[in-house]
Amino acid sequence: MPITTPDTHAETSPLAAIRARIAHAAGLAARDPATITLVAISKTKPADAIRPLIAEGQRVFGENRVQEAQAKWPALIEAQPDLRLHLVGQLQSNKAEDAVRLFDAIHALDRLSLLTALARAMDKTGRRVPLFVQVNIGDEPQKGGCAIADLPALLAEAGRADLPIAGLMCVPPAGIEAAPFFALLGRIARDHGLDGLSMGMSEDFETAVMLGATHVRIGSALFGARPAQAQ
Numbered sequence: 001m002p003i004t005t006p007d008t009h010a011e012t013s014p015l016a017a018i019r020a021r022i023a024h025a026a027g028l029a030a031r032d033p034a035t036i037t038l039v040a041i042s043k044t045k046p047a048d049a050i051r052p053l054i055a056e057g058q059r060v061f062g063e064n065r066v067q068e069a070q071a072k073w074p075a076l077i078e079a080q081p082d083l084r085l086h087l088v089g090q091l092q093s094n095k096a097e098d099a100v101r102l103f104d105a106i107h108a109l110d111r112l113s114l115l116t117a118l119a120r121a122m123d124k125t126g127r128r129v130p131l132f133v134q135v136n137i138g139d140e141p142q143k144g145g146c147a148i149a150d151l152p153a154l155l156a157e158a159g160r161a162d163l164p165i166a167g168l169m170c171v172p173p174a175g176i177e178a179a180p181f182f183a184l185l186g187r188i189a190r191d192h193g194l195d196g197l198s199m200g201m202s203e204d205f206e207t208a209v210m211l212g213a214t215h216v217r218i219g220s221a222l223f224g225a226r227p228a229q230a231q
């Protein structure tokens with residue numbers, strides 16, 4: 001008879017496995033796992049792929065396109081009103097009002113023109129949506145996010161506009177160790193007295209948790225791979 005390794009995880013769903021890994025990483029860093037929000041990134045995934053996670057108790061989801069979210073989420077939220085929706089990735093100023101109406105947090109503030117548009121949208125709608133400032137932590141020319149050097153001015157302006165800044169967000173450079181970039185984002189956040197740290201994705205969320213992430217944004221490890229052009 002062949003020797004088989006008992007698969008103790010056979011009954012474990014991807015969601016349960018990710019939660020366990022977050023809790024383990026938090027424990028290593030003496031952090032309370034309850035202080036870490038798992039944002040399930042459902043971009044490109046249809047409602048049928050999302051409902052099983054809702055049934056399993058997941059309540060916080062993330063999308064990267066306003067229009068896609070507007071098509072998918074109102075019906076899901078109507079069926080489960082305690083869902084919370086986060087916008088990750090880039091936001092055009094002309095979509096700011098739609099974003100403020102639909103999302104409960106926006107991880108995409110990266111420039112003054114968008115700050116102005118978001119402030120106006122919040123005034124108009126009466127909604128105050130927590131904002132994460134996206135920082136171009138690896139100083140990559142092709143990548144979105146506020147340059148580290150421009151961050152103090154952007155935060156000062158957010159303060160003058162009385163915008164609710166929840167913290168900082170980053171996507172570190174691909175293909176190299178993420179830890180130094182997470183540590184740097186954490187240090188910059190502390191320097192500015194900000195608590196929220198939106199960092200860590202499917203490939204590196206445990207590292208991010210150990211370095212202080214308060215929000216991990218996990219897509220493919222929960223839902224399976226996306227088509228290459230939809231990354």
Ligand SMILES: *Cc1c(COP(=O)(O)O)cnc(C)c1O
Binds near residue numbers: 064089171201203
């Ligand atoms: C798609 C996306 C994620 C999730 O990426 P995975 O590697 O699938 O976990 C997280 N953050 C942002 C900004 C994204 O666009």
